[in-house]
Amino acid sequence: MAKMEVKSSLLDNMIGVGDMVLLEPLNEETFIDNLKKRFDHNEIYTYIGSVVISVNPYRSLPIYSPEKVEDYRNRNFYELSPHIFALSDEAYRSLRDQDKDQCILITGESGAGKTEASKLVMSYVAAVCGKGAEVNEVKEQLLQSNPVLEAFGNAKTVRNDNSSRFGKYMDIEFDFKGDPLGGVISNYLLEKSRVVKQPRGERNFHVFYQLLSGASEELLHKLKLERDFSRYNYLSLDSAKVNGVDDAANFRTVRNAMQIVGFMDHETEAVLEVVAAVLKLGNIEFKPESRMNGLDESKIKDKNELKEICELTSIDQLVLERAFSFRTVEAKQEKVSTTLNVAQAYYARDALAKNLYSRLFSWLVNRINESIKAQTKVRKKVMGVLDIYGFEIFENADNSFEQFIINYCNEKLQQIFIELTLKEEQEEYIREDIEWTHIDYFNNAIICDLIENNTNGILAMLDEECLRPGTVTDDTFLEKLNQVCATHQHFESRMSKCSRFLNDTTLPHSCFRIQHYAGKVLYQVEGFVDKNNDLLYRDLSQAMWKAGHGLIKSLFPEGNPAKVNLKRPPTAGSQFKASVATLMKNLQTKNPNYIRCIKPNDKKAAHIFNESLVCHQIRYLGLLENVRVRRAGYAFRQAYEPCLERYKMLCKQTWPHWKGPARSGVEILFNELEIPTEEYSFGRSKIFIRNPRTLFQLEDLRKQRLEDLATLIQKIYRGWKCRTHFLLMKKSQVVIAAWCRRYAQQKRYQQIKSSALVVQSYIRGWKARKLLRELKHQKRCKEAVTTIAAYWHGTQARRELKRLKEEARRKHAVAVIWAYWLGLKVRREYRKFFRANAGKKIYEFTLQRIVQKYFLEMKNKMPSLSPIDKNWPSRPYLFLDSTHKELKRIFHLWRCKKYRDQFTDQQKLIYEEKLEASELFKDKKALYPSSVGQPFQGAYLEINKNPKYKKLKDAIEEKIIIAEVVNKINRANGKSTSRIFLLTNNNLLLADQKSGQIKSEVPLVDVTKVSMSSQNDGFFAVHLKEGSEAASKGDFLFSSDHLIEMATKLYRTTLSQTNQKLNIEISDEFLVQFRQDKVCVKFIQGSQKNGSVPTCKRKNNRLLEVAVP
Ligand SMILES: Nc1ncnc2c1ncn2[C@@H]1O[C@H](COP(=O)(O)OP(=O)(O)OP(=O)(O)O)[C@@H](O)[C@H]1O
Ligand SMILES: [Mg+2]
Secondary structure, eight states: OOOOOOOOOTTTTOSSOSBGGGOSSOSHHHHHHHHHHHHHTTOOEEEETTEEEEEOOSSOOTTSSHHHHHHHTTOOTTTSSOOHHHHHHHHHHHHHHHOOOEEEEEEESTTSSHHHHHHHHHHHHHHHSOOSHHHHHHHHHHHHHHHHHHHHHEEOOSSOTTEEOSEEEEEEEEOTTSOEEEEEEEEEOOOGGGGTOOOTTOOSBHHHHHHHHHSOHHHHHHTTOOSOGGGOTTSOSTTSSOTTOOHHHHHHHHHHHHHHHTOOHHHHHHHHHHHHHHHHHTTOOEEEEEOTTSOEEEEESOHHHHHHHHHHHTOOHHHHHHHTTEEEEEETTEEEEEEOOHHHHHHHHHHHHHHHHHHHHHHHHHHHHHHHSOSOOSOOEEEEEEEOOOOOOOSTTOBOHHHHHHHHHHHHHHHHHHHHHHHHHHHHHHHHTOOOOOOOOOOTHHHHHHHHOTTTSHHHHHHHHHHSSSOOOHHHHHHHHHHHHTTOTTEEETTSOOHHHHTOTTSOTTEEEEEETTEEEEEEOTTHHHHHHOOOOHHHHHHHHTOSOHHHHHHOGGGOGGGOOOSOOOOHHHHHHHHHHHHHHHHHTSEEEEEEEEOOOSSOOTTOOOHHHHHHHHHHHTHHHHHHHHHSSOSEEEEHHHHHHHHGGGSTTTSSOOOSOHHHHHHHHHHHTTOOGGGEEEOSSEEEESOHHHHHHHHHHHHHHHHHHHHHHHHHHHHHHHHHHHHHHHHHHHHHHHHHHHHHHHHHHHHHHHHHHHHHHHHHHHHHHHHHHHHHHHHHHHHHHHHHHHHHHHHHHHHHHHHHHHHHHHHHHHHHHHHHHHHHHHHHHHGGGSOTTHHHHHHHHHHHHHHHHHHHHHHHHOOOSOTTOOOOOOOSOGGGHHHHHHHHHHHHHHHHHHHHHTOOHHHHHHHHHHHHHHHHHTTTOTTHHHHHTSOOOSBOSOTTTOGGGHHHHHHOOSOEEEEEEEEEEOTTTOOEEEEEEEEESSEEEEEETTTOOEEEEEEGGGEEEEEEOSSSOOEEEEEEOTTSSGGGSOOEEEEOTTHHHHHHHHHHHHHHHHSSOOEEEEOSEEEEEETTEEEEEEEEEOOOTTTTSOEEEEEETTEEEEEEO
16 A cells, blocks of 8 residues: 655644744743753754754654654655754755755754764765665765774863864765765864863873773783873873773774774774874973083983883984983074973973874874775765864853864854855745845854954964064963954953953953854963964974884974975964865855754753753854844745645635645635735745744644544544444344344254154164064074074984994904904913913902902092982992992991981981881872972961960860861761861860861770872871771861871871871772761862862762862
């Protein structure tokens, strides 16, 4: 998606005003307030037209990121909030696209951020200009020149930990495409006095500390140095360490940068040797030595240091020593040598150190230039960056020659600013066809003239004084000034005979004051002459020239005797004036861009905005002047297109789209808004607005209108949003309904499915069972077949086995017969060889062995001791048959005896009874076998316990042997009635079952016989002795379930009581005596009439039939 182009403006989201030109009302107070307000909101940049004011934030802000670079790249100057990148971009684009050489002038007091600003400009340009290996190398070299120059030219001061102690102007050269080709650096006025002396709380140049901290032991040894700051007089100790600065690391950075810039190793070494020599010079000390002429002559105290310096620089020690003691003055081919006193010797030493260092610095700049200079001869476009001190005004008349020079330079820069700004303004008016009106402003040309005028300017006066023969002092110089400049409006002095200052106590006698455009500055005249002279004794420069050290030799060309120039070298003032003039000439050909740096506080601290300090800077930087000049004609101007774009919503005809040319759109817009015509002018491409007020009115209207438009947009947006929401809800509702239906159908389907499954499972079950039945049937058939087959095979096998056995038997018989036959044959043959009885003996022996074996085997094969065990081992030999049977019999009897021996008396009785029954009925009565397993209990009816039979019990005194209910067969009809049958030792009793009443009592001696059938029935007849009392009614016929027991017990009791055996007749037909008749009881088997119960029926007088099943 293409990124939407959003046209923004400086006027958007402004904090205070982004451009001071728009400040209403304009005065110092509002100016400072606006700066402060912006500073408090981290807006450190503010414009005055195209000038950027930069307030040092003293902390890193996130506004220099690559993204920011991209933001500002190719954007118009007023499009985004003020930024140094906007200025850099404007300068670079105008250089690249319009072929205009640019210069960026960065001014401000020490610590205001000039050097940082110059680096930001360079880094921005490096980021946006062309890319490629070669271009990148050039960029890298240009950027890396900074650390080298900073190491040698910067120092910690009370105002800035990294204060540039030189002015720097750098031309960056580009080709027609805008790619960097190289650069040229110019340096101005290195503060060389710092080499030998530093104010309190300040340091010497960084390089000395970096060398001592960062050099390896080996390098230090080579340079004859020690890693101890306190060893060197030229190094101030009270602030040798700076917070947050790592000198050792910086030393590595510097060496690395030197390498990138293109310094050869031997060059770097030579440079460090010079630095070491300067450091060691400070340690040379002098002592006075009286001479014959009464004057003191200085002598070096300890020559060791001198010796080392000479070794390091390859200077003849004697030559140098002499140069520190004598001074040779040449005039008109005459040489006069005078001795130096101690003070002069120290002066000479320091002058040498300062010169050595400052020349080294210039050499470094030249060497860097050599490396970074453009390699081609094609036409170049140039962007110059000037980082030079702004106005320096110290309080208490501490301003000296250096401040004077610096302020002069700033005065010149101001002039060029005024010239160029006005020129540009004028040019723009002409370009835009706007009527030019005169602008009233202060022109500082008059002050420049006061300083630089060749005949009566202050610098000319100073040079004149310095060159004048005779005694020259700072006071004579001041006197001269007083004479020449007394009438100048901007010169003030106590001694100028001008009545105005005679009583001005703020103006000391040894000072003069100049009214610079930025304010009044009081200069202390002391040191002006010396500093301007910048004298180095010829002996010293000659000694240096004689050095074997190539670099040092090249630094002092005037020491070459062949080129002795008796003319004095140019003074520092005139040198500076010349270089400023060159610089100005250079700048005048270029399009200027200004960055005015402001320091918000003296504490190097973030967030502190000291208003009085800022006020002071605003004054001497002439910023209000800047604004006034800028606003002289029209305060604000803008091209028609962006203007129409910004304000078109304020007029119906131009909103939302204007079809015609932008200018007529703006005209209609301004007419519609009824802006007074004197407030604006129409240029060719721009509209010019006279007062900021008008612009702000426009802005206010725009803001109001934007709010209305925002409401409108909001309204439409809300409507759209609600509609979208509604449509979405509707759509959702359809979706939800569909899902619900789907869910219901799904449920129904699942139900149907599960029912189908149930039905299916039943059918399957039924089918499976059917199949199972079939399979079972098949299996049974198969089993039957198998069984039949097995039986058949069994039969077959048995037949076969029988056949085989038969065969085997026959074979065996053949073999035996064959053996007997053979035996017979052999015996016949050998009989004659045996004695007559040998055969008998062998026979006996064999027999004996066989018997023995038989018994032994029998012992192991004995059956169990159970008397009913029928097992008995088979007979081994036929001839032992009878023995074997006898043995079986004996064994059986023995084990029976054993078994019997275990019986108790009661058991014996029971068994005797059982035995008796066996003897009586076994194999005679079919009922017998079923009685064997039944124990004989006798008293089945428990008369003793049943209270019903108490009477009965009482009536019987004897022991009851049998008490049982029997059926008594009626003699007349064969029907049966229940009776209690009791047997005692002597009697047989019958009693009524219900009442227990005794019906009959028969003494045992009257019982003659008991008859019963041979069958499986319980009928029996008890025959009584004829003629006895009991027999009057006839014999009894009973039926009982315990016939065998009762008959046995009756038999045994009778036997024991009467000593007679009771006759028991077992026959299927017997006679019983019923009164007078003899009736035949006949048992008929097989009648099934009454099931399994035998029935009895009287057939006639002579026959009673019992049907037995
Ligand atoms: N834009 C900035 N962002 C953050 N810190 C800054 C910025 N500008 C300056 N500083 C801080 O202020 C210090 C002083 O800045 P700088 O060295 O540029 O001052 P200067 O104007 O060059 O001073 P001098 O005239 O002494 O060389 C820097 O070391 C840095 O800590
Ligand atoms: Mg600086």
